[in-house]
Amino acid sequence: MDRKMSVMIVDDEAIVRESLFHWFKKYGHVVETASSGFEALEKLETYPFQLLFVDIKMPGMDGIELLEKVKTQYPDTLVIIITAYGSIESAVKAMRIGATDYLLKPFKPDQLSLVMERIFVQKRLVTQYNYLKGHLEKITRFDNIIGQAPEMEKVFSLIPEVAQSDASILLMGETGTGKELVAKAIHAESRRSHLPFIAINCGAMPESLLESELFGHQKGVFTGATRARKGFLEVVSGGTLFLDEIGEITPKMQINLLRVLEEKKITSIGSREPVDVDFRLISATRRNLKKEVAEGSFREDFFYRINVIMIEIPPLRKRKEDIPLLVEHFLKKYCQETTKYVDHVTRDAMELLRRYDWPGNVRELENAIERAVVLSKSRTLRVEDLSFIRSPELQFSQILSLREMEKAYIQQILEENNWNVTQSAKILEINRVTLHKMIKRYRLERPEG
Amino acid sequence: MTSKKKSVGVVPMGDVPEITLQVIADRITGCFKLPTQILPPLEKPEYAIDERRLQYNAGIIIEAMESMQFGNHDKVIGVLNKDLFIPIFTHVFGEARQGGQCGLVSLFRLEKNPDGSTPPESIIHERAAKVALHELGHLLDLLHCEHKKCLMHFSGGIDEVDDMSLDLCEYCSIYLRDKLR
Numbered sequence: 296m297d298r299k300m301s302v303m304i305v306d307d308e309a310i311v312r313e314s315l316f317h318w319f320k321k322y323g324h325v326v327e328t329a330s331s332g333f334e335a336l337e338k339l340e341t342y343p344f345q346l347l348f349v350d351i352k353m354p355g356m357d358g359i360e361l362l363e364k365v366k367t368q369y370p371d372t373l374v375i376i377i378t379a380y381g382s383i384e385s386a387v388k389a390m391r392i393g394a395t396d397y398l399l400k401p402f403k404p405d406q407l408s409l410v411m412e413r414i415f416v417q418k419r420l421v422t423q424y425n426y427l428k429g430h431l432e433k434i435t436r437f438d439n440i441i442g443q444a445p446e447m448e449k450v451f452s453l454i455p456e457v458a459q460s461d462a463s464i465l466l467m468g469e470t471g472t473g474k475e476l477v478a479k480a481i482h483a484e485s486r487r488s489h490l491p492f493i494a495i496n497c498g499a500m501p502e503s504l505l506e507s508e509l510f511g512h513q514k515g516v517f518t519g520a521t522r523a524r525k526g527f528l529e530v531v532s533g534g535t536l537f538l539d540e541i542g543e544i545t546p547k548m549q550i551n552l553l554r555v556l557e558e559k560k561i562t563s564i565g566s567r568e569p570v571d572v573d574f575r576l577i578s579a580t581r582r583n584l585k586k587e588v589a590e591g592s593f594r595e596d597f598f599y600r601i602n603v604i605m606i607e608i609p610p611l612r613k614r615k616e617d618i619p620l621l622v623e624h625f626l627k628k629y630c631q632e633t634t635k636y637v638d639h640v641t642r643d644a645m646e647l648l649r650r651y652d653w654p655g656n657v658r659e660l661e662n663a664i665e666r667a668v669v670l671s672k673s674r675t676l677r678v679e680d681l682s683f684i685r686s687p688e689l690q691f692s693q694i695l696s697l698r699e700m701e702k703a704y705i706q707q708i709l710e711e712n713n714w715n716v717t718q719s720a721k722i723l724e725i726n727r728v729t730l731h732k733m734i735k736r737y738r739l740e741r742p743e744g
Numbered sequence: 745m746t747s748k749k750k751s752v753g754v755v756p757m758g759d760v761p762e763i764t765l766q767v768i769a770d771r772i773t774g775c776f777k778l779p780t781q782i783l784p785p786l787e788k789p790e791y792a793i794d795e796r797r798l799q800y801n802a803g804i805i806i807e808a809m810e811s812m813q814f815g816n817h818d819k820v821i822g823v824l825n826k827d828l829f830i831p832i833f834t835h836v837f838g839e840a841r842q843g844g845q846c847g848l849v850s851l852f853r854l855e856k857n858p859d860g861s862t863p864p865e866s867i868i869h870e871r872a873a874k875v876a877l878h879e880l881g882h883l884l885d886l887l888h889c890e891h892k893k894c895l896m897h898f899s900g901g902i903d904e905v906d907d908m909s910l911d912l913c914e915y916c917s918i919y920l921r922d923k924l925r
Contacts (some may be wrong), residue, residue, distance in 0.1 A: 298890065314803070314830045320842045321898075323887040377832075401834045405900020 298415055301325040301342065305335040305361065306350040306377065311400075315348060318407070332356030332364075339369060340673045343636045346414060351378045351385045359389055366393040368639070373417070375410060440476050441624050444614035450477065453606055458484035463556070463601050465541075466579040468608030471658030474579040475539060477608060482535040487575055490534035493527050498540030502548055507564060510551070516565030528561050531574045541601060542582035542593065549597040556600050576601060611653040611660060615711055618649050621657060625664035626676075637668045639675040646722075650711065651684050702737040705730070714741045750924065752780040752880065753817035757805075757824040758788030763865075764851065764872050765823060771873035772821075772880060775895075775910055776920070783814060789824070799829040802839035802848050809846035819883045820846045821876050827852040837905065840879035842887075847879035858902050871905050878908075881916070884923050889916050 302324045304315045312328040319326040327344065329335035333356055335347065347365060351358035362374050376389040376397040386397040395417070396410050440451070457464055458481045466474040475494055482492045497505060507517075511526030527536065538544075544552070555561050556576065560569040578601045587593035611618070622645070626637055640648075653659050667680045695703065705723065712718040720730040733739075754769050765782050772780040792804040805822065814820045828836050828850040837854065840847030854871040857863050874895065881896050889896040894913035899905045912920060 308831075310803070310831045314832045317841055318830075318832075321882055321888050400832055401829070402832065403834050403900060404836060404898075405904075407833075408898055408900050 299323050299325070300346050300414070300418070301327075301344045302346045302348065303327045303329055303335060303338060303344040304348045305329045305332065305353070305358070306348075307331060307353045308350070311350065311377075322411075332358070332361035335361060336364060336368075339365065339372070340675070341636075343369070343638065343674060344372060345418075347372060347374045349374055349376055351376055351382050351389065359385060359392065362389055362392050362394055373414060375414075440473055440480060441621050442614060442617045443620060444609070444617050446609040446614050447617065450606060450608060453604075454480050455484050457481060457604050457606070459486075460604075461575050462603035463576045463578070464604045464606060465584075465602040466577065466606050466608060467584075468579070468581065469610045469654075469656055470581050471656035472608040472610060473657050474608055475537060477606065478535070478537040478577040478579065481577060482537075482575075485535065485575065487534050491531050492535045492537065493531045494537040494539060495527060496539045497548075498543035502545045505544065505548060506551070510561050511563035513563060513565030520565075523563075526561065526563055528555060528572050528574065529563075529570055531572075533573050534575075536574045536576050538576065538578045540580060541578035542580040542584055542587065546594060549594045553594070553597045553600055578602075611656045612711070615649050618660070619645060621660055622648060622664060625661050626668065629665045629668040633665075633668055635668055635671070636674050637671050637676055641675060641677050643678045644676050644681055647678055647681055647684060650722075701733075702739070705733055705737065706739050709734070709739065709741075750778055750818040750884075751816065752776075752778050753783045753814045753820040754780060754876070755783040755809075755814070755820055755822050756785040757822050758785070758826070760785070760823050760825060760851070764869055767869040768821065768823065768849070768873050768876045771877060771910060775877055775912075776880065776884075776924075778924075781817070783817070783820070786812075786822070788826070794829070797829060799827045799835065800824070800850075802828045802830050802836055802850075805848060806839060806841065806844070806846050809848075810844070818845070819880060821880055822846060822848045823851065823872070823876070824848070825851040825855075837899070838875040838879040840882040842882055843885045844883055847876075847883050849876045849879060853902065854905070856902070867906075870910075871902070874905055874908055874910060877910065881912070881920070884920060886912075886916055886920060886923070889913055891915075 299322075302319050304312050304319075304326070305328075306312050306315075307330055309330070312330065316326050316328055327338060327342070329338055331353060335349075338344070349358040349361055358376055358378075362376070365372050365374055373395045374393070376386055376394045377400050378386045378397055379400060383399070386399075389397060396413065398406060398410060440447075442448075442451075454477065464481065466477055468474050478494070479492060482488060495505075495508060500508065507524075507526070509526045509528050511524050511529060512520050514520060514523045555572065559572055561572050562569045584593050584598055584602070588595045588598045622640060626640075630636055630638065648660070648663075655662075663681065663684060666683065667676050671680045705719075708719045708722055709716075712722070716727055716730055716734075720727045723730065752772050754765055754772070756765055769780040769782050772778055789800060789805045789808065791808065792800045794801055809820060809822055828839060828848060830836055830839060835853060836850070838847065838849045849872055851868070851872055854875070855862065855868055877895055878899075886896050888898045891897060891913040892907065893909045894916055895908060895911060896913075896916050897904075897908055899908055
């Protein structure tokens with residue numbers, strides 16, 4: 296276990312700060328000092344100290360007041376109170392507020408060692424707890440797919456079920472909803488998990504290139520084909536092939552793939568010898584393929600071939616209750632990647648994140664958090680750090696009267712909150728009775744289904 | 745290319761038995777393989793006494809030592825038979841700043857066993873040598889070590905000093921070798 300900690304000593308007496316500073320340095324801890332409670336809070340804003348040694352008696356903000364503030368703002372930070380014999384009652388009070396331990400100064404050197412030993416035991420238990428919690432979360436959330444909304448729970452329950460069969464799966468969802476993550480989770484849960492998972496974005500390449508990528512080619516069949524190359528349909532051998540943006544492929548390619556799915560054989564470009572292939576197909580689209588089939592722009596037989604099982608992944612605006620969870624996940628991720636420490640979000644900033652519609656879905660949210668972490672100057676994300684997010688109030692594209700605007704806005708808030716009147720009234724800062732009256736006045740109706 | 749070997753000075757402060765100084769110097773040479781010399785004695789550091797605690801403030805003595813010249817010695821260990829403290833602690837057996845130039849050893853509490861009895865002189869010398877080497881380790885930038893037998897393990901009481909060996913653990917040895925390179 297890593298026994299190095301980040302420690303801050305908060306004492307108005309320089310000599311005490313210095314003594315403890317040198318003592319902790321001898322253990323290789325990251326050590327910082329602060330001469331007042333105010334300075335300590337300022338330093339905590341920029342660096343997540345794990346352990347604070349706080350003297351009770353300090354001018355301005357005393358140790359108890361600092362402890363209260365630290366425990367409110369940074370509950371994970373451990374605080375050891377240092378006190379003189381005369382102020383033992385304050386030490387008891389401190390323990391009640393949440394101090395981890397206290398030391399009566401001057402203390403024997405081994406007393407400080409014992410306190411640190413207890414801290415390490417506690418730290419180890421917390422680490423173990425977080426590891427196991429993370430492990431369980433990974434199991435239930437399929438690695439990086441985060442969500443507790445009922446729509447996501449439905450997706451989670453489908454993944455292990457569909458993973459057991461070999462039926463083709465069509466994932467439907469807007470861009471950025473995490474279709475590839477779901478595809479990977481299905482692959483990981485399937486009997487093919489030890490075999491390759493190959494993802495191809497069909498929308499990103501022209502037909503000829505896609506054909507060559509999927510089916511492979513023989514040497515010399517076209518300019519640049521200096522040697523034979525196996526296609527992904529063959530390379531995937533036994534694994535899972537994920538075709539993203541399947542709605543973008545041409546009718547000719549639809550026929551070619553349909554044949555492969557029916558015959559389980561491919562013939563590479565320039566060859567006459569068919570090769571047996573074995574793979575599980577997962578496709579994804581953001582388009583309404585059913586509608587396109589009805590309009591005749593997508594082949595019906597191919598659609599039914601790839602759509603044996605359909606999983607719909609909801610857009611983020613339909614599962615806004617997951618936003619805080621996702622924000623927490625991305626904050627952790629980008630704090631690790633950027634070595635910046637941002638682990639708090641103000642209520643206003645979270646409200647802004649919840650109210651925005653996220654047309655780019657989870658991917659857009661992830662990018663926004665990454666950008667905010669980079670720009671943030673403290674441990675707390677504030678509305679100012681998210682200034683690049685357009686406020687939902689500004690999204691009305693046409694000129695509206697005040698009355699129309701009020702109606703549209705109330706409707707928006709109600710929809711965002713699943714027509715929970717109490718919750719919506721709270722956001723609108725009006726009482727429930729007024730909101731009911733407005734719903735009636737504007738003849739707002741809850742959509743069916 | 746070989747770098748110049750660090751040399752260590754051992755300086756008595758007030759009355760300190762010659763034999764104790766000799767054991768400390770020998771152990772430093774033997775264990776850390778550093779040339780060590782016993783230096784002319786300094787006065788008892790009366791300037792560092794705390795009238796309220798009737799103990800000597802180790803921080804003040806180290807600061808005073810760091811303003812002195814000790815010839816060409818890179819690191820200096822002061823030895824005295826007065827009770828040392830640093831402000832937060834009731835007492836210390838020795839003191840040194842991480843990577844500093846001067847450290848201290850107090851014989852005061854090493855001359856008694858935890859039960860109040862007096863140990864044989866050889867034990868007192870051994871304890872003094874361990875504390876001196878431990879503080880010298882800090883001057884050479886070694887950190888406290890978790891290994892209970894290692895010389896760099898923190899000792900809060902006399903029994904822990906006795907339990908500790910005169911040797912560094914494998915990891916601290918490698919670290920010291922790198923530091924001395």
